[in-house]
Amino acid sequence: MNDNHVNRDKVKKMASVSGIERKKYVKNMFNGIAHRYDLLNHLLSGGIDIYWRKKAITKLDPQEGDAILDLACGTGDFAIETSKRVSCTVIGADIALEMLKLGSNKIHLKYQGSRISFLNADGEQLPLKNNCMNGVTIAFGIRNMGIISDALREMNRILMPRGKVVILEFSTPTSLIFKKIYLFYFNVILPFIGKMISKDPEAYRYLPESVGNFPSIETFIELMEETGFSDVHYWKLLNGIAVIYRGEKG
Numbered sequence: 001m002n003d004n005h006v007n008r009d010k011v012k013k014m015a016s017v018s019g020i021e022r023k024k025y026v027k028n029m030f031n032g033i034a035h036r037y038d039l040l041n042h043l044l045s046g047g048i049d050i051y052w053r054k055k056a057i058t059k060l061d062p063q064e065g066d067a068i069l070d071l072a073c074g075t076g077d078f079a080i081e082t083s084k085r086v087s088c089t090v091i092g093a094d095i096a097l098e099m100l101k102l103g104s105n106k107i108h109l110k111y112q113g114s115r116i117s118f119l120n121a122d123g124e125q126l127p128l129k130n131n132c133m134n135g136v137t138i139a140f141g142i143r144n145m146g147i148i149s150d151a152l153r154e155m156n157r158i159l160m161p162r163g164k165v166v167i168l169e170f171s172t173p174t175s176l177i178f179k180k181i182y183l184f185y186f187n188v189i190l191p192f193i194g195k196m197i198s199k200d201p202e203a204y205r206y207l208p209e210s211v212g213n214f215p216s217i218e219t220f221i222e223l224m225e226e227t228g229f230s231d232v233h234y235w236k237l238l239n240g241i242a243v244i245y246r247g248e249k250g
């Protein structure tokens with residue numbers, strides 16, 4: 001059995017398991033690709049991820065003086081975009097410390113004066129008080145949590161009553177033709193480019209595997225409702241390549 005087959009089997013296993021083992025894998029993987037993360041995100045999405053984040057923030061509709069948590073923040077793109085939209089306090093939390101280091105440098109170099117801080121934390125055990133945030137955002141990170149329902153409950157816990165959560169996540173296109181093109185890109189082209197630039201053969205094979213294992217739109221909405229969110233809505237982006245979910249703490 002060759003190394004590529006072994007690595008592929010490992011990726012499939014880690015995309016489907018839950019708990020501590022999964023979180024450790026994700027943490028190590030994102031620490032390893034942190035230095036190329038922003039470049040690959042924008043390159044592989046053709047820059048459309050920037051537009052999607054802006055649309056997601058519009059759905060959150062943050063207000064002056066709000067406190068917002070950006071969970072699985074990576075290098076802080078969502079946090080930065082939120083702080084540019086309105087004067088508010090944003091905490092970017094991520095389990096991968098190397099991502100936060102790059103995000104901190106980005107803030108220091110380009111966005112001095114913004115009210116953004118970073119927190120190295122597990123999204124399922126946040127060191128934050130109950131009812132302390134007006135909003136929570138998470139972009140392309142909910143599928144990487146050890147136990148998704150635990151992460152949703154934790155978001156609900158820290159939100160103030162009537163606070164909103166906005167989740168941006170990949171999905172599968174609804175059009176059959178578009179779906180075939182998308183899956184070819186996602187499963188063949190994306191891992192190849194990701195490997196060439198990041199030098200990590202596993203990281204960009206993990207992406208399509210993790211998306212494939214993520215719940216359907218209907219199932220995820222049910223999960224949000226089961227974990228304490230009400231008035232849940234969703235918006236498909238680009239024929240369902242990605243979906244914005246929004247819910248409110250009752």
